[in-house]
Every structure is written in C-alpha cells, then in structure tokens.
Amino acid sequence: MSRTTAPPRRTRTALISACALVAAGLATATGMSGTAHAASVACNVTYTTNDWGSGFTANVAVTNSGTAALDSWTLTYNYTGNQKLTNGWNATWSQSGSTVTAKGIDWNKSIAAGATAGAGAQFSYSGTNAAPTSYAVNGTTCNGATGPTDPPTDPPTDPPTSGSLVDNPYVGAGVYVNPEWSALAAAEPGGSKISSQPTAVWLDRIAAIKGVNGGMGLRDHLDAAVKQASGKPFVVQLVIYDLPGRDCAALASNGELGATEIDRYKSEYIDPIAAVLKDPAYANLRIVTTIEPDSLPNLVTNTSDRPTGTPQCDTMKANGNYITGVGYALNKLGAVGNVYNYLDVGHHGWIGWDDNFNSTAQILHQAATASGATVADVQGIIANTANYGATTEPYFTINDAVNGTSVRQSKWVDWNRYVDEQSFAQAFRTELVSVGFDSKIGALIDTSRNGWGGSARPTAPAAKTTLDGYVDGSRTDKRIHLGNWCNQSGAGIGERPKAAPAAGIDAYVWVKPPGESDGASSAISNDEGKGFDRMCDPTYTGNARNGNSMSGALPNAPLAGHWFSAQFQQLLKNAYPAL
Ligand code: BGC
DSSP: OOOOOOOOOOOOOOOOOOOOOOOOOOOOOOOSSSSOOGGGOOEEEEEEEEEOSSEEEEEEEEEEOSSSOBSOOEEEEEOSSOOEEEEEESEEEEEETTEEEEEEOTTTSOBOTTOEEEEEEEEEOSSOOOOOSOEEETTEEOSSSSSSOOOOOSOOOSOOOTTOOOSOTTTTOEEOOOHHHHHHHHTSTTGGGTTTSOOOEEEOSGGGGTOSTTOOOHHHHHHHHHHHHTTSOEEEEEEEOOOTTOSTTOSTTOOSSOTTTHHHIIIIIIHHHHHHHTOGGGTTEEEEEEEOTTHHHHHHHSSTTSTTOOHHHHHHHHHOHHHHHHHHHHHHHHTSTTEEEEEEOOOHHHHOSHHHHHHHHHHHHHHHTSTTOOGGGOOEEEESTTOOOOSOOSSOOTTOEETTEEGGGSTTTTTOSOSSHHHHHHHHHHHHHHTTOOTTOEEEEEOSSOOOOSTTOOSSOOOSSSHHHHHHHHOSOOOSSTTOOSSBTTOOOOSOOEEEEETTEEEEEOOSOTTBOSSOSSOOOOSSOOOOOGGGOTTOOOOGGGTTOOOOBOSSOOSTTSBOHHHHHHHHHTOSSOO
C-alpha cells in the first residue's frame, strides 16, 4: 500500500457542505422483555463439523420452532471428549468443563418464529470427537427430546437478496469471520478479545482464488460464509487487489502483474472471480468488494506533474490500465446480482487537499464508466483502507483557530480540509454524487488499526497557546507525519465493526486484518512481486510524500500481508475504544 500526501495548497474555498444521506438504523429488533421464558421455548438445533484430526470447526443452527419470537437465545450442550474451545464467531462462546455455551449477539440474538440463527466455533481435541447428543436453548431441551439432531424443517424466513441490492448491505446482517485470520489472532496472547471479529479476505494474487499454500480459496471462504450465515442476511467482504503495475508510488505492495498485463488481469483474475461469485450457491450472500486500494488516487497525486511523482505512476497513467482494470472489475463483478462494489478513495491525509479532492472524484467517475461499467455498478466508497487516520478527532476540529490563526495552517494539518476520516468520507461521498455517482452510495471506513489509544492518547483539548502546540497536543493520531503509512508505531485497534454508525456511512469495517504487515522493514526476497519500501524502515528519514519525516514504522516487520506478532500485540495494547 502506498499512502501519500500532497503538497500543501494555499487556497481557501468554502467548506463543501456534507449533506449526506441518513442511513437506516440497525435492523436488529429486540423486544422490550429480556430472555423469553424458558417454558415457551421450542427449538431445533443442527450441529455440523469440519474435522481435521486434532481440531475442528463446528457450526450450529438454532431454529426457533415455537410460535412466538425469541428475544434472545443461549445454546448449551456437552462434549464427552476433551474438546477445547479456541474461538468462535456469530455468538459469544464460552466453555466450562465439558459444557459449551453460545449466546446470540446483537444482530442474531432475536429469532422470529420459524427462523434460524447460526454460529460457529473452532475447537482442538485429541482422541475421539463425538457430536453432542443433546442441546438446550435458554435451558429448554431442543429437538423434541434428547437424542439425535434433526435438520430444521422450516425454510429460512429472510428473503434472498439475489438480484435486488439493499441500500446498505450491513444493516441487519452478520458479517463473515475469516477462520484463517481468526485462528492466527486467537493464537496470540489476548488475541481472543478480537478473534471473533469479521475481517476482509484479500484476493491479492491470482493464486489466492484457489488458495495459497493449501490455504482457503475463494470458494472455501464462500462455503464457510454460507454456513456461518445459516439462512440469515450475511455480508462477505472481499478485497480486489491485483491490478497491473500495482501500487505505483510505493514498493512494499507491488504485485505480480507487470504494467502492461491488463489481459491477464481480466482473464486470469477478474473473470475467474466473477465465475465463482455467480454460483447460485452464493446467491443469498451480500458480497461486498473493496475495489483496488490506492490505484486511482495514485494517478492524481503521484504522477510527475507533482513533486511526489514516480515514473511508475506516469506509466500507469499513460497506459490507462488502472482505469481499464477498475472499470472491468466494476462491470464484471457488478453484473453478479448480489455484489456490492465499494471503490477505494484513499484517506483524508491523501485526498483531503483541494488539489486532490475534485480531481480524484473525476478520475473515479472516469473509471466507473470505463470498460462497460456504469455508475450503477458502484454501491459505495471505502476510506482509510489499511491506513491509520483516526475515525474522528474528538478534541479539535478543522474550524478551530489559535490566536486568530486557523488550525489549517498548523504543521500537522498543513492546509488539509479535514482532520479525520469520517468528516472526509462524508464530504467525499457528497462530492462523488455531485460528479455523477448515484445519490444512494454509502461510505465504509476501515477502522481496524486507527484507534490511537494507550497512554499517549490525550483526554482533552490542549491549551491554545501556540498553533502547533494546540494541534499536536489535541490530536489522537500520533503519527510523526500524516503521510506515514507503514506499520505505524503507537497505533491501536480502532472502532469495532458496526453497521450504519453515522450519516452517509454504511459501516465501520476491518478490511486490513490486524496483525498483517504493511511491508518489510528490510529487503526480503520473495515470489510475490513485493519490493522493499523504505517507508517501512524505522531508520528512514523520509521523502517528499511524508514531508521528509521519519517513517514511524515498527522494526523487524515481515513482508506485506505476512503475520507480524509484535504489531498485533501493540494494536491490542493501544486499542481505542479499549478492549
Ligand atoms: C499486501 C497483501 C495482503 C494485504 C492484507 C497488503 O498490503 O500487499 O498481500 O493480503 O495487505 O494484509
């Protein structure tokens, strides 16, 4: 990933008004009463496993076979062997001795009469792994009596979403927990605090479609998602990330395709992905894509008409392959009835300057109408993908001044129009509508690593003595420079994934999986096409894109996308909200 800032602009224009759509509230309707009375519960539980000899994942589907809605459900069952819970998803899982408990969470805790809620968990074991013989919900034994489980006879009650996109796919829906990331997170000390959170699946090379090194491929993830969904509305998050000449302003995430290999991008990458997504088996999933992080903004800010330009970005601008590729992806994936495309828009510390704001909107529109795509193929935008910009800065705003001088003139803000991601995403959403995008588009914000908690976090605005003193003492984003983007020292886990958190914002999401590196801190040979970017080297003193500042990167980092335990630990420690 490259994350770059622009040269400061000295213009002052009126603030663009942020009259964003008011997104619908969360659809999870819970009744006035608490847990339904045990006596009124009638339930059916199915239990399926995927067992590899020393461990397994279990999926449970809890059907409310009674005539009244269940306000909340708590499933309990017993094992007869030494099965031990590692982590779980779509429910709060716990274990005491041989008894396992799964409690429905916000979005799936209420089950309408005849409807089903699903959850899953991973366990380790040795010896035998017999299925439980009895299940209880809220203390009442299910499945008629004890004994074997019957498959639920009731069809899912939620209408399929296929072919009819909803305005905000996250509302009232569960979100896919990637079992591979979840297991890595759960294996870290303290990692179980976040290992049940949904994260995106990155299709970062052609081989990722089938699965890299025996890992899960696209179909494996979608099959697992169908199980996790259990017939409920359910989002799966994919990142489309393999453009020719990828990441032209940085080296850490250069990809496998050369600058001219647009035909391979189409036929070996996008077409096979579209073919899998079209499978009717996945028609009820809401497939959310993040389309090509960083590419289009790079065409605006990092070509040689700017001091920050690179020859690689000049090449990609001249050959048009970012535009062609993004248009192709939007068109082909948008043709699948249940795909929601979200275009990557960089972040406030990149596109938030006047020079970049409208020109990026224009180039996004150009891509959204290239290769047969139309704006109807774009359901939204995503800001801050894999970056560190705070969602909101609570202790200062862009309208503040110190002794009559605007904070825009401070060293940190440097004439940007925004101090945080949410105000930027809302305004940029409006800008996109004004250049021709659909007025119903929504924004996502990647909040996986922008928490900035811990002991360095301010708790109040600083005194208005000097301009820089006020801004630096008030800001929670503690980067050395806004343009720093690689494995940032001091960062923490940000807002937990959440549907419809603010006007115009479809969801807070975790697209960059916490614990995966942004880039190696020294050169490491590899077969992924990844280069060594000195922005990931903690001893680097910077370049024009970060105001010639120190990189602020953590030491000893592995290649981009590889597991970086020390970073994961830091993110847990500095989480905000705290974990
Ligand atoms: C890397 C990808 C990786 C992704 C998620 C990117 O920076 O280039 O290989 O899948 O991050 O960690």
